[in-house]
Amino acid sequence: MLIVKKFGGSSVANAERINHVARTITDSYKEGNQVVVVLSAQGDTTDELIEKAMEINPDASKREMDMLLATGEQQSVALMAMAIEKLGYPVISLNAFQCHIYSTSNYSNARIKEISTERINNELAKKNIVIITGFQGVNRHLDITTLGRGGSDTSAVALAAKLGADLCEIYTDVDGVYTCDPRLVKNAVKLEEITYDEMLELASLGAKVLHNRSVELAKKYNVNLVVRSSMTDAEGTVVKEESKLEKMLVNGVAVDKDVARIAVVGIKDEPGSAFKIFSLLGKEKISVDLIIQSIGRELSKDISFTVSKGDMEKAVEILNKNADRIGFKEISYNDDVAKVSVVGAGMATNPGVAAAMFEATFDAGINVKMISTSEIKISILVSAKDADAAAAAIHDKFITRAMQHRN
Amino acid sequence: MLIVKKFGGSSVANAERINHVARTITDSYKEGNQVVVVLSAQGDTTDELIEKAMEINPDASKREMDMLLATGEQQSVALMAMAIEKLGYPVISLNAFQCHIYSTSNYSNARIKEISTERINNELAKKNIVIITGFQGVNRHLDITTLGRGGSDTSAVALAAKLGADLCEIYTDVDGVYTCDPRLVKNAVKLEEITYDEMLELASLGAKVLHNRSVELAKKYNVNLVVRSSMTDAEGTVVKEESKLEKMLVNGVAVDKDVARIAVVGIKDEPGSAFKIFSLLGKEKISVDLIIQSIGRELSKDISFTVSKGDMEKAVEILNKNADRIGFKEISYNDDVAKVSVVGAGMATNPGVAAAMFEATFDAGINVKMISTSEIKISILVSAKDADAAAAAIHDKFITRAMQHRN
Numbered sequence: 001m002l003i004v005k006k007f008g009g010s011s012v013a014n015a016e017r018i019n020h021v022a023r024t025i026t027d028s029y030k031e032g033n034q035v036v037v038v039l040s041a042q043g044d045t046t047d048e049l050i051e052k053a054m055e056i057n058p059d060a061s062k063r064e065m066d067m068l069l070a071t072g073e074q075q076s077v078a079l080m081a082m083a084i085e086k087l088g089y090p091v092i093s094l095n096a097f098q099c100h101i102y103s104t105s106n107y108s109n110a111r112i113k114e115i116s117t118e119r120i121n122n123e124l125a126k127k128n129i130v131i132i133t134g135f136q137g138v139n140r141h142l143d144i145t146t147l148g149r150g151g152s153d154t155s156a157v158a159l160a161a162k163l164g165a166d167l168c169e170i171y172t173d174v175d176g177v178y179t180c181d182p183r184l185v186k187n188a189v190k191l192e193e194i195t196y197d198e199m200l201e202l203a204s205l206g207a208k209v210l211h212n213r214s215v216e217l218a219k220k221y222n223v224n225l226v227v228r229s230s231m232t233d234a235e236g237t238v239v240k241e242e243s244k245l246e247k248m249l250v251n252g253v254a255v256d257k258d259v260a261r262i263a264v265v266g267i268k269d270e271p272g273s274a275f276k277i278f279s280l281l282g283k284e285k286i287s288v289d290l291i292i293q294s295i296g297r298e299l300s301k302d303i304s305f306t307v308s309k310g311d312m313e314k315a316v317e318i319l320n321k322n323a324d325r326i327g328f329k330e331i332s333y334n335d336d337v338a339k340v341s342v343v344g345a346g347m348a349t350n351p352g353v354a355a356a357m358f359e360a361t362f363d364a365g366i367n368v369k370m371i372s373t374s375e376i377k378i379s380i381l382v383s384a385k386d387a388d389a390a391a392a393a394i395h396d397k398f399i400t401r402a403m404q405h406r407n
Numbered sequence: 408m409l410i411v412k413k414f415g416g417s418s419v420a421n422a423e424r425i426n427h428v429a430r431t432i433t434d435s436y437k438e439g440n441q442v443v444v445v446l447s448a449q450g451d452t453t454d455e456l457i458e459k460a461m462e463i464n465p466d467a468s469k470r471e472m473d474m475l476l477a478t479g480e481q482q483s484v485a486l487m488a489m490a491i492e493k494l495g496y497p498v499i500s501l502n503a504f505q506c507h508i509y510s511t512s513n514y515s516n517a518r519i520k521e522i523s524t525e526r527i528n529n530e531l532a533k534k535n536i537v538i539i540t541g542f543q544g545v546n547r548h549l550d551i552t553t554l555g556r557g558g559s560d561t562s563a564v565a566l567a568a569k570l571g572a573d574l575c576e577i578y579t580d581v582d583g584v585y586t587c588d589p590r591l592v593k594n595a596v597k598l599e600e601i602t603y604d605e606m607l608e609l610a611s612l613g614a615k616v617l618h619n620r621s622v623e624l625a626k627k628y629n630v631n632l633v634v635r636s637s638m639t640d641a642e643g644t645v646v647k648e649e650s651k652l653e654k655m656l657v658n659g660v661a662v663d664k665d666v667a668r669i670a671v672v673g674i675k676d677e678p679g680s681a682f683k684i685f686s687l688l689g690k691e692k693i694s695v696d697l698i699i700q701s702i703g704r705e706l707s708k709d710i711s712f713t714v715s716k717g718d719m720e721k722a723v724e725i726l727n728k729n730a731d732r733i734g735f736k737e738i739s740y741n742d743d744v745a746k747v748s749v750v751g752a753g754m755a756t757n758p759g760v761a762a763a764m765f766e767a768t769f770d771a772g773i774n775v776k777m778i779s780t781s782e783i784k785i786s787i788l789v790s791a792k793d794a795d796a797a798a799a800a801i802h803d804k805f806i807t808r809a810m811q812h813r814n
Contacts (some may be wrong), residue, residue, distance in 0.1 A: 015462040049482070053489055055422040060489035067500050068485035071478035075456070078475035082460055082467035093474050097504055098549050142505050 041072025103137030150211020266329025420450030448479025510544030557618020673736025
């Protein structure tokens with residue numbers, strides 16, 4: 001089998017962990033597999049480099065920042081190769097330009113455009129274990145780019161797709177994808193399998209196990225993805241096109257606390273006012289999530305929406321600055337809220353899910369402020385203080401009972 | 408003017424020094440010059456990276472070590488570019504693969520083979536200040552190599568040669584080339600000019616201002632070289648083909664304390680015994696410096712020579728192991744010695760120099776153990792404890808008096 005394995009920064013944070021991961025890698029190689037490994041920078045390296053840069057120039061260009069940060073991954077691949085050499089296996093480390101990972105020129109948030117796999121295949125043919133820098137690429141001028149948040153996951157999946165790997169294993173500090181964050185809900189259960197779409201909804205809802213871009217890419221190229229622990233041998237969670245398991249109604253409950261709510265009240269009921277609001281925010285790269293529009297008094301309407309906490313003040317400022325163009329009475333906002341979502345491929349065909357969700361929160365005495373639904377998820381906005389209780393109540397209603405039912 | 412400026416690790420050790428160097432660079436750019444800058448890794452970065460590697464694998468391959476160490480220079484060029492951006496000047500950092508510095512594959516001690524200057528010239532044409540990683544290259548497989556000791560000086564001179572620069576300025580922590588180490592001899596005088604050949608002798612004699620390889624390259628391509636301080640604006644020392652100044656008899660006095668002396672006593676007086684000794688040592692990459700052969704008793708001869716302190720034990724071991732093949736009575740050795748040398752282009756034509764040198768040491772009551780001469784230098788071996796006094800006495804005899812005579 002050709003296997004791509006990806007390890008994050010905490011898995012290679014120090015010599016001891018590097019040695020542990022080196023054994024995981026060589027164990028797989030010993031079994032006769034071809035092994036390609038993608039690594040992030042060691043533990044806090046990236047933060048330390050950013051700090052150094054900030055001391056010199058807080059407004060440094062993204063081009064130079066990428067040039068600086070890319071050294072972190074280059075250090076980890078070299079150190080990992082040394083650890084594997086010590087175990088007596090043939091190995092070579094490669095950075096993005098050596099294995100021709102070409103990206104767009106969008107520094108700090110570049111997209112992979114093309115990977116030319118000749119060098120990697122040559123090294124595999126020489127029986128080498130190949131260790132590759134994640135998170136980075138080079139643009140057409142051979143300038144170094146980085147791929148933004150979750151970049152190393154994306155590198156791993158892109159390499160797996162391009163190499164036609166049989167498996168892409170993402171090693172994390174959890175041992176798989178859970179029905180809910182185990183720290184929030186003690187009955188949370190590890191899933192054996194989950195579909196790409198469900199994983200996408202969970203990732204974008206703050207489950208933080210896999211970055212969205214990597215899951216999208218895996219779905220596009222049908223990469224066999226496994227999320228598993230770098231610390232234990234436990235079987236992980238398989239992410240794939242179609243789950244073999246009997247579809248559970250709900251596959252996961254996610255809590256996102258990085259949410260703020262903004263209400264624009266008393267908008268004149270004219271066509272285009274919603275468009276004005278969201279195009280102004282879009283121009284400033286502020287992402288808007290849940291949106292509700294309601295009819296207010298005297299031919300006016302109210303529009304409420306959520307943004308990430310960090311964007312709240314900027315969004316309010318933009319709206320106030322354009323008050324005349326938009327035409328509204330007032331803005332209210334608060335960041336004391338959280339979003340709780342349930343995700344499941346079985347949901348679209350089952351109208352009872354929303355009702356059961358509200359029953360769960362009602363029974364728990366929790367007030368729901370906003371609602372948004374898609375084919376495979378339902379999100380609700382609650383007070384921040386109610387978030388964990390809401391997640392537990394919903395998780396209990398759907399998942400714990402479904403599991404009991406199955407066993 | 409097109410100027411190449413090279414700054415060493417201590418000149419970029421922290422944010423404050425980086426900012427200082429950034430101003431030196433932009434001052435030169437403001438005067439209308441095209442500026443290419445070559446940097447070493449920050450202060451202790453290289454040592455820290457070596458330590459990390461040692462913890463994981465003390466026998467790591469040189470290929471992976473170079474992959475690791477090359478990140479140090481990449482970090483300094485990115486940080487320097489950020490500092491220059493902050494001052495408001497156009498700048499770009501480039502690493503060895505981006506500016507096509509091709510080297511041999513001799514990891515950890517590679518030689519530059521070819522530099523393709525297209526990218527650098529493009530950036531200069533765009534009015535950019537160009538900041539380049541010293542000490543590194545890529546081989547024909549695009550694997551990263553490092554150039555060994557003095558590598559950044561070599562990078563700077565090679566770039567200056569290839570770009571046809573008008574000037575190559577090597578910034579160090581001293582403000583030029585002195586007639587002797589100012590810490591040893593308080594009358595030491597800074598030279599305005601020195602020839603390549605004299606500089607070569609001084610460099611190889613432990614003057615530590617410029618690495619030999621860079622001076623050889625400068626001589627070969629007739630690069631206009633200046634050694635100057637990164638801390639002050641003082642004029643440095645110009646290193647060039649022919650000095651304009653009236654030739655002084657002696658241009659510098661150098662002390663090298665990394666010396667050990669080995670005497671092979673009672674060798675049978677047959678042809679080839681010296682050859683056997685030095686070919687055995689050569690095979691083990693042990694460099695031999697001063698050599699003296701003298702006639703011993705009963706048709707035997709003695710051969711004494713010097714090696715660096717670190718090679719002494721190995722050399723003695725090799726000789727003892729091959730005692731039968733060589734055929735000698737005994738070996739004596741000690742590392743309590745030092746080499747003091749005088750260098751000057753005017754020396755070859757003046758037979759009085761050696762005599763004056765021995766007069767100086769004799770007057771100072773210092774015993775000379777070995778002597779070696781070349782066209783432009785005379786070296787003597789003395790006890791380690793006498794080294795500084797010998798340097799001072801010789802310096803006083805030649806240089807202080809010559810300077811007084813000129814003024």
